[in-house]
Amino acid sequence: MMIVVLAGVAGSGKTAVGQVLAARLGWAFEDTDALHSPADLAKMHSGVPLTDADRWPWLEVVAAWLDERIAAGTPAVVACSVLKRSYRAFLYRGRPAVQIVMLQSDTATLAARLIARRGHFFPAKLLQSQLGDLEMPDHDERTLVVPADRTPAEIADEIIRRLGLTPAPRGGLPWGPGQGRETA
Numbered sequence: 083m084m085i086v087v088l089a090g091v092a093g094s095g096k097t098a099v100g101q102v103l104a105a106r107l108g109w110a111f112e113d114t115d116a117l118h119s120p121a122d123l124a125k126m127h128s129g130v131p132l133t134d135a136d137r138w139p140w141l142e143v144v145a146a147w148l149d150e151r152i153a154a155g156t157p158a159v160v161a162c163s164v165l166k167r168s169y170r171a172f173l174y175r176g177r178p179a180v181q182i183v184m185l186q187s188d189t190a191t192l193a194a195r196l197i198a199r200r201g202h203f204f205p206a207k208l209l210q211s212q213l214g215d216l217e218m219p220d221h222d223e224r225t226l227v228v229p230a231d232r233t234p235a236e237i238a239d240e241i242i243r244r245l246g247l248t249p250a251p252r253g254g255l256p257w258g259p260g261q262g263r264e265t266a
Contacts, residue, residue: 095237099237112160131215189209
């Protein structure tokens with residue numbers, strides 16, 4: 083059983099890739115933007131970047147969500163920025179089922195994607211604050227880094243390949259061996 087956390091700055095494709103990846107695997111998908119407090123969403127919408135003090139309560143909610151899935155033995159794909167090493171370490175702590183995949187893209191591509199988005203709470207002008215907070219994984223982290231300069235389908239395929247996951251068979255059970263619910 084695995085939970086794949088797609089990480090990266092705004093515009094890196096976490097949601098788009100996550101939806102494709104979850105569909106290919108037959109797993110649940112959660113965008114942790116939905117787990118932010120209304121105050122945090124309003125703050126970002128108004129163009130004010132979140133601070134560590136804002137993010138830690140949200141990360142605790144994300145961790146509780148992960149723990150519920152782990153306890154139920156339910157694989158999932160999660161979109162969650164986790165820009166800093168300390169955030170990723172927190173989500174990994176005591177959760178061997180969690181695998182973080184950092185989606186990496188250049189600033190121009192990220193900015194173009196954010197400018198093209200409509201109806202999203204995160205304005206493009208906050209990109210620089212996220213890039214300033216971003217701490218790319220070191221070699222001692224078990225976080226996988228994947229270039230996000232292709233289509234969501236191509237990125238999802240690479241993640242499946244590099245993590246050795248089994249796509250869901252059409253019309254069959256959505257979990258591959260050792261990846262999901264055990265039958266009695």
